[in-house]
Amino acid sequence: MKDEAVARAMRSAGGGEGYSVKKSGDATVVLVGFPSTGKSTLLNKLTGTKSEVAAYAFTTLTVVPGAMEHKGAKIQILDIPGLIAGAAMGKGRGKEVIGVVRGADMIVILVDVFNSSHVDVLMKELYDAGIRINTAKPDITIKKTSHGGIRVSSVGTLDLDTDEIRSIFAENKMMNADILIRGNATQEEVIDAMLGNRIYVPAIIAVNKIDLIEESQRMDIVRDLKSRFSMDPAMISAHTGYHVEQMKDRIYDTLGFMRVYLKPQSEAADLEEPLIIRTGSTIEDVCRKLHRDFVDRFRYARVWGHSVKHPGQRVGLPHHLKEGDLITIIIEH
Structure with missing residues (x-):
């Protein structure tokens, strides 16, 4: 209730x-x-x-x-x-x-x-x-299916047994689903993942x-x-x-902020004004922050810093950045 x-x-x-x-x-x-x-x-x-x-x-x-x-x-x-x-x-x-x-x-x-x-x-x-x-979001993936009952697979040690998980889903009138749990999870966390609005x-x-x-x-x-x-x-x-x-x-x-620096194409990098982004941000997050069109017009980016293996490495939108990285973003004009 x-x-x-x-x-x-x-x-x-x-x-x-x-x-x-x-x-x-x-x-x-x-x-x-x-x-x-x-x-x-x-x-x-x-x-x-x-x-x-x-x-x-x-x-x-x-x-x-x-x-x-x-x-x-x-x-x-x-x-x-x-x-x-x-x-x-x-x-x-x-x-x-x-x-x-x-x-x-x-x-x-x-x-x-x-x-x-x-x-x-x-x-x-x-x-x-x-x-x-x-609290870290539990790593639980739930895919609703049309048949086959509740199927549970886990990666790592899971203290809950499959029957407990099935009864949680049955109580909430969910009878068919594939559930993947990475790492351990409590009953509360399974319920949170199932409700999906946490x-x-x-x-x-x-x-x-x-x-x-x-x-x-x-x-x-x-x-x-x-x-x-x-x-x-x-x-x-x-x-x-x-x-x-x-x-x-x-x-x-x-x-959890970090600073990255922008280097316009064939110009000197702007080391005076860092771009403040959250730890774990990607090139896509930077593009969204700079201009709403940049994601659609994105071609590639070059990065210098700790997040790449070699200076000026070419990366795509999903690339995760690190503190102090230098970025050049190439877009279609």
């Missing part, structure tokens, strides 16, 4: 009034927290945007975007209305808020020092909305207002969150600006 409710909430999470935000920059980060944890103040400190700040709940009624420039990357930061318990089921403006979160490249889970236990509730809301935090996003926890408590209390919060979530929380004060610069580094590092 709950999965159905969540699916309903996600289907209608297409962005209600004031919630459809055009993504811009190199990546989008969303600040997720309960009302009045200091999201608007943090957005203002990170980006210089003026989001309405007041000392009472529910001041952010629409999504407020801000742009943060850091180490050459342009990062869009979204301050969204505070999440409340039950958001995944559509409580409050939960559906719309969750819809924005699902479109982000990274999540900052923001709590304040007096409510660090809220992390549990926020994690649960995100989980119930089909958002998987700091989002896998990196996240960090930030604890705000640390200027209001003693050092010993800060250490207790760090120990508690680290032991329960295996994450080092960013301890900040958005109001005083304490550790906000370190937080910018944290966001940049978590997003």
Whole structure:
């Protein structure tokens, strides 16, 4: 039942009034927290945007975007209305808020020092909305077939047995499919792969207002969150600006950016202005970033750097790039 409710909430999470935000920059980060944890103040400190700040709940009624420039990357930061318990089921403006979160490249889970236990509730809301935090997408391929029942093949050690997998699919009225599982997988991961609407996003926890408590209390919060979530929380004060610069580094590092350089054909390379792309990006990603026509008009690219065996190697669209690569893209004119 709950999965159905969540699916309903996600289907209608297409962005209600004031919630459809055009993504811009190199990546989008969303600040997720309960009302009045200091999201608007943090957005203002990170980006210089003026989001309405007041000392009472529910001041952010629409999504407020801000742009943060850091180490050459342009990062869009979204301050969204505070999440409340039950958001995944559509409580409050939960559906719309969750819809924005699902479109982000990274999540900052923001709590304040007096409510660090809220992390549990926020994690649960995100989980119930089909958002998987700091988890690799399981390598499971499911091909629906017209007959033959559920056929399971696996590469590597799999702790689940075939009957368990068959019963999961039977419960969801799927009787015929070829399933390939690479590596190990839990029941939850098989269900996630079968439902196919899960989002896998990196996240960090930030604890705000640390200027209001003693050092010993800060250490207790760090120990508690680290032991329960295996994450080092960013301890900040958005109001005083304490550790906000370190937080910018944290966001940049978590997003996994790398720099590549463009060399126009028969011209010198532009080493002043790197192109900021995400780790694991391909030549195709670079083409899309440069101009929407480049993929269609693409002939080939030449690359100098760590991703190729020899300098100036000719590569195609699927070629994966590495930090510091130099690229020349040849297109049809």
